[in-house]
Amino acid sequence: xxxxxxxxxxxxxxxxxxxxxxxxxxxxxxxxxxxxxxxxxxxxxxxxxxxxxxxxxxxxxxxxxxxxxxxxxxxxxxxxxxxxxxxxxxxxxxxxxxxxxxxxxxxxxxxxxxxxxxxxxxxxxxxxxxxxxxxxxxxxxxxxxxxxxxxxxxxxxxxxxxxxxxxxxxxxxxxxxxxxxxxxxxxxxxxxxxxxxxxxxxxxxxxxxxxxxxxxxxxxxxxxxxxxxxxxxxxxxxxxxxxxxxxxxxxxxxxxxxxxxxxxxxxxxxxxxxxxxxxxxxxxxxxxxxxxxxxxxxxxxxxxx
Numbered sequence: 001x002x003x004x005x006x007x008x009x010x011x012x013x014x015x016x017x018x019x020x021x022x023x024x025x026x027x028x029x030x031x032x033x034x035x036x037x038x039x040x041x042x043x044x045x046x047x048x049x050x051x052x053x054x055x056x057x058x059x060x061x062x063x064x065x066x067x068x069x070x071x072x073x074x075x076x077x078x079x080x081x082x083x084x085x086x087x088x089x090x091x092x093x094x095x096x097x098x099x100x101x102x103x104x105x106x107x108x109x110x111x112x113x114x115x116x117x118x119x120x121x122x123x124x125x126x127x128x129x130x131x132x133x134x135x136x137x138x139x140x141x142x143x144x145x146x147x148x149x150x151x152x153x154x155x156x157x158x159x160x161x162x163x164x165x166x167x168x169x170x171x172x173x174x175x176x177x178x179x180x181x182x183x184x185x186x187x188x189x190x191x192x193x194x195x196x197x198x199x200x201x202x203x204x205x206x207x208x209x210x211x212x213x214x215x216x217x218x219x220x221x222x223x224x225x226x227x228x229x230x231x232x233x234x235x236x237x238x239x240x241x242x243x244x245x246x247x248x249x250x251x252x253x254x255x256x257x258x259x260x261x262x263x264x265x266x267x268x269x270x271x272x273x274x275x276x277x278x279x280x281x282x283x284x285x286x287x288x289x290x291x292x293x294x295x296x297x298x299x300x301x302x303x304x305x
Contacts, residue, residue, distance in 0.1 A: 092121045094143075097145045098147045098271075100196060101163065102124075103227065104244060105292070105295075106126075113287075126226075143275045147163075147270065167240060168258050169260060181262065186240075190240050190242070191234060193242075
């Protein structure tokens with residue numbers, strides 16, 4: 001039995017598919033399959049029912065996969081303790097970042113962290129909020145920067161900063177200026193990332209007017225993936241979308257002309273760092289929070305008058 005074999009059966013259980021599990025583990029499917037078969041032969045057990053589509057673990061497999069997760073967690077904790085040095089932030093940290101903010105916030109803190117903590121090995125995953133929750137539950141990441149987290153039990157949540165939303169439109173929306181109200185938005189022509197949708201609806205319930213109902217009834221295109229991909233699509237084909245204000249740091253002057261800021265009651269995203277209870281890398285987390293907060297709390301993007 002090896003830790004790699006344990007990693008493989010955990011991945012197959014998560015994806016219920018050998019090909020996707022192999023991609024996730026960055027190995028050939030044949031290698032993953034042979035190693036799992038070798039593990040099954042070693043203990044004369046069947047971990048997965050391969051006749052089912054998707055594959056499912058057997059009753060014995062369920063028990064073994066649960067124990068494999070425990071052993072993998074203990075292995076990571078052992079590694080972290082072994083790498084720790086007194087008064088030094090070092091070791092490994094697997095950090096997931098919500099894909100709607102990752103392209104904008106990661107460049108801001110990654111250099112300062114690598115410079116200040118050269119012995120910290122940081123691995124970043126850019127994922128949707130839903131996938132991040134799965135990764136946390138399955139202990140594939142140590143911590144996550146989530147937008148308005150919905151995880152409650154078994155997790156610590158620390159708010160890092162508040163992110164405002166603005167509107168990006170290739171079509172002029174008002175004759176003068178770049179400020180408008182939520183009520184002036186044509187939701188039927190809006191492309192919206194799915195991670196923003198529910199958050200936006202909840203916030204609109206507290207805003208004036210019938211914006212929340214208009215949003216729910218509209219024919220909005222809900223999309224996944226990187227917001228920059230969506231912005232490029234809109235630039236090429238026309239349309240409108242919502243962007244976090246921090247994205248403006250990377251826009252050209254020409255693209256800044258397509259930005260509209262909302263009036264007083266602005267939709268916002270709460271960005272929080274989430275870790276599981278009993279997390280062993282508290283020193284690393286404190287350093288991470290300090291660096292991220294230092295670079296993100298104060299934004300140099302100010303709405304034009």
